[in-house]
Amino acid sequence: MLKNFCAAISIAMMPVSAWTAEFTSPEILILGDSQISFGSGPAFLEFFTDIKQHCHPDRRQARDLKRLGKMRVGVIGVRSSSVHSWTARGGAAKDTICEEDRKWRVNAGTYGFINMTDNKYVQIGKGREYQFCTPKKSAFEHMFRDGYYAPKLLLMSFLGNSAQRWAKSEQAAINDVNDMMAQLPRDMPCIFMTTAPAYSKKIVDLRLRAQKNLMSAFEKTGSRCTFVPGVTPETVAANQGNKHYFRLNKNGMVKDPYHPNEKAAKNFFALEMDGICNAVFDQIVDAPVGD
Numbered sequence: 666m667l668k669n670f671c672a673a674i675s676i677a678m679m680p681v682s683a684w685t686a687e688f689t690s691p692e693i694l695i696l697g698d699s700q701i702s703f704g705s706g707p708a709f710l711e712f713f714t715d716i717k718q719h720c721h722p723d724r725r726q727a728r729d730l731k732r733l734g735k736m737r738v739g740v741i742g743v744r745s746s747s748v749h750s751w752t753a754r755g756g757a758a759k760d761t762i763c764e765e766d767r768k769w770r771v772n773a774g775t776y777g778f779i780n781m782t783d784n785k786y787v788q789i790g791k792g793r794e795y796q797f798c799t800p801k802k803s804a805f806e807h808m809f810r811d812g813y814y815a816p817k818l819l820l821m822s823f824l825g826n827s828a829q830r831w832a833k834s835e836q837a838a839i840n841d842v843n844d845m846m847a848q849l850p851r852d853m854p855c856i857f858m859t860t861a862p863a864y865s866k867k868i869v870d871l872r873l874r875a876q877k878n879l880m881s882a883f884e885k886t887g888s889r890c891t892f893v894p895g896v897t898p899e900t901v902a903a904n905q906g907n908k909h910y911f912r913l914n915k916n917g918m919v920k921d922p923y924h925p926n927e928k929a930a931k932n933f934f935a936l937e938m939d940g941i942c943n944a945v946f947d948q949i950v951d952a953p954v955g956d
Contacts, residue, residue, distance in 0.1 A: 688793050690815045691739035691778040696751070697822035700860045701742020702774030703924035706785065708934050710776045712941070713738045720942035732949045733817045739779035743789060744772055747826040751804045752844040762789050763798035805848040816853065818948060824859040824872055824895065825923060831875035838882035846888055854948035855890035857883070858941065861933045862896050862904040864911050864922035872896055891944040899936045904929060
């Protein structure tokens with residue numbers, strides 16, 4: 666037992682370079698919040714693992730897809746996170762990413778190339794694939810450092826945990842977009858897609874106001890990321906009030922109105938297919954050619 670304990674201590678004290686020495690970055694990286702952990706993670710993985718099947722590229726688009734290299738997909742969803750969580754250099758926002766969950770000891774769900782285990786739940790900061798945390802730097806700044814994560818396409822999926830912030834203030838949305846773009850590598854193709862609608866009209870209405878201000882922020886800042894609205898008349902009609910798309914309690918009532926289930930996520934992707942595909946091709950057309 667002492668031998669195992671000492672080995673564990675030795676691993677924990679390894680420098681970051683040792684943790685990441687054999688790390689290979691996925692070519693496609695999806696970052697989001699708890700919607701990924703509770704339902705959409707497998708849908709993101711399936712969609713981006715087989716873009717050709719879903720997007721039916723023409724000859725030029727098929728050629729452009731070669732810019733994504735081997736097209737290995739990594740998906741990470743951190744509970745209660747927002748864009749600000751990934752750009753903050755300290756405080757409660759950064760703690761959402763980097764502080765260990767006191768109750769469950771895990772704070773994220775991960776899928777694909779970065780997690781080949783049978784357990785999708787991980788704690789950010791533990792393990793070779795999740796070394797995003799260091800003092801005085803944001804998670805974005807640390808994960809996109811030289812020699813670590815270098816995706817050829819980044820998709821970010823957020824809305825819920827910033828809904829009140831963005832709904833109340835377009836300037837707050839502008840500030841978040843500016844911070845995000847300042848920390849992303851300038852040559853990294855990127856897509857921002859807001860998350861799927863919730864169950865109740867009250868929640869959906871708030872997120873629609875937030876999405877409107879965020880979309881305006883992308884336009885006013887001239888962000889090079891392609892914006893894809895996830896809250897549309899079609900997706901609202903599919904999710905709002907549809908209890909079969911949300912987790913239920915034993916009495917058949919919705920117990921979690923915020924996180925659509927995996928069935929809902931598959932339908933969401935079917936409805937958003939054209940927007941996502943267009944965003945992918947829009948971003949990679951001028952991207953550096955993959956290896």
